[in-house]
Amino acid sequence: MPMDATLNKQSSERGIAELLVTIAVPFSPQTFFFASAFAFLLLLLRRGATLEPPARMGRGKIEIKRIENTTNRQVTFCKRRNGLLKKAYELSVLCDADVALIVFSSRGRLYEYATNSVKATIDRYKKACNGTTNTGFASEDNAQYYQQEASKLRQQINNLQSTNRSLMGESLGSMSLRDMKQLETRLEKGINKIRNKKNELLFAEIEYMQKRMSMLPSARTTEYEIMPPYDSRNFLQVNAVQPTQHYTHQQRTALQLGYGPTFS
Numbered sequence: 001m002p003m004d005a006t007l008n009k010q011s012s013e014r015g016i017a018e019l020l021v022t023i024a025v026p027f028s029p030q031t032f033f034f035a036s037a038f039a040f041l042l043l044l045l046r047r048g049a050t051l052e053p054p055a056r057m058g059r060g061k062i063e064i065k066r067i068e069n070t071t072n073r074q075v076t077f078c079k080r081r082n083g084l085l086k087k088a089y090e091l092s093v094l095c096d097a098d099v100a101l102i103v104f105s106s107r108g109r110l111y112e113y114a115t116n117s118v119k120a121t122i123d124r125y126k127k128a129c130n131g132t133t134n135t136g137f138a139s140e141d142n143a144q145y146y147q148q149e150a151s152k153l154r155q156q157i158n159n160l161q162s163t164n165r166s167l168m169g170e171s172l173g174s175m176s177l178r179d180m181k182q183l184e185t186r187l188e189k190g191i192n193k194i195r196n197k198k199n200e201l202l203f204a205e206i207e208y209m210q211k212r213m214s215m216l217p218s219a220r221t222t223e224y225e226i227m228p229p230y231d232s233r234n235f236l237q238v239n240a241v242q243p244t245q246h247y248t249h250q251q252r253t254a255l256q257l258g259y260g261p262t263f264s
Helices: 003-024 029-050 070-095 118-133 135-167 177-226 249-257
Strands: 100-104 110-114
Touching: 070 100, 070 110, 100 118, 110 118, 135 177
Parallel strands: none
Antiparallel strands: 100 110
């Protein structure tokens, strides 16, 4: 409502009230009192009719407890169930999450939603729970196992190093006569195996060279057999190429003395 209209209306209401009070002044005090009360009520009623309704309050908190009314409880369940399923779908799509939702109504009816499969998600949940429960025991068992394995490996390394030093003729002071005889026997067996293997390689090399030597004459014979036989028809005779020349006695004498023939 504009400001001018509001002011005009308030002034008119004040004028009416003053008029009623003025009219009631000549009468008795009771009449004046009733006239004043009437004017005051009139002002309140007129102002109440023109006042705007109060602003709506925000949504209040609802007390969370079981709804006693069966119909209201069923309606609320349907609404909230649909909202919960919608939220689960939005969470799986927006955040790429693996979501599984299972709801049973008060009547035993099943409602479910899953990104992939409810059973697969439940199995994944069970594995995660078992892994979390057994993490402490598994870590302790693994630590003990690795410690035992490390101790075994260290012992094996020490034994191998000691054996290697013994084979190289080192650290013999702590060995007894029996240990030295056993070491000597092992070394002799090892040397014999090495010699036998070396002889096998030498014999194989000699046999290979002998085979190559035996193949060489046959290769030369094959080359000779491949060469074509001599054919006199393939060669021109000198007499057929060069013409016969007849020299005089003087020219023959000059040829014998080393001078070349002269032609006139």
